[in-house]
Amino acid sequence: MKADANSTSGSGRRGRPSAESTRLRMAHLLEVARGIFVRRGYRATTMDEVAAAAGVTKRTLYAWHSDKEALFRACVMLGAERFPRIEPQAGEDARAALERYVLELHRELTCEDSYGMGALFLREAAEFPELAGSIQRGHFDFMVEPLAAYLRGQGLEEEASTERTMLFVAMALSPLHNAMLVGMALPGTAGVAAHARRCVSIFLDGSRLR
Incomplete structure (x- = not known):
């Protein structure tokens, strides 16, 4: 029987995260990044720091936001939407x-x-x-x-x-x-x-x- 895509297989590997799970992780990342930008300023904030604080890998962070400027833009848009x-x-x-x-x-x-x-x-x-x-x-x-x-x-x-x-x-x-x-x-x-x-x-x- 074929395993479900989101289930854990016998080898311990997990399926790909759902779209909703990814959306929530991206939203959490932006909330964390906004807080760091506010506390430390734009110059002092690093992508490494944001990734660590948000609990994502640097690879994931750069897949979602190509650089610090793009991340800042996304944080601004998050605030503007409110x-x-x-x-x-x-x-x-x-x-x-x-x-x-x-x-x-x-x-x-x-x-x-x-x-x-x-x-x-x-x-x-x-x-x-x-x-x-x-x-x-x-x-x-x-x-x-x-x-x-x-x-x-x-x-x-x-x-x-x-x-x-x-x-x-x-x-x-x-x-x-x-x-x-x-x-x-x-x-x-x-x-x-x-x-x-x-x-x-x-x-x-x-x-x-x-």
């Missing part, structure tokens, strides 16, 4: 949806690994300009463009443009940028909520004081 999408709830108008979006965006981007990856880029971008492409792609594809699509549907963004969207994102993320660039403290929950209301008010109503 950016919140603006999905209005029943009965929610644009003001409420945008305020909630800003809150969710801050919640995600102040997580230790997300914040750490952003800080890493600011520290090492001058030395490794090749990192910029993956950061910009993740920012645009997973944050700017989905938000722009929503705003166009609300009549708040020009067709084939993301200019107003990028202005809104810049306002929304200003507390994080202030923390990373000039060392200001990140606001607490109440501060983020107040910031979200101000951002949306300026975006929808203008900045004239009443």
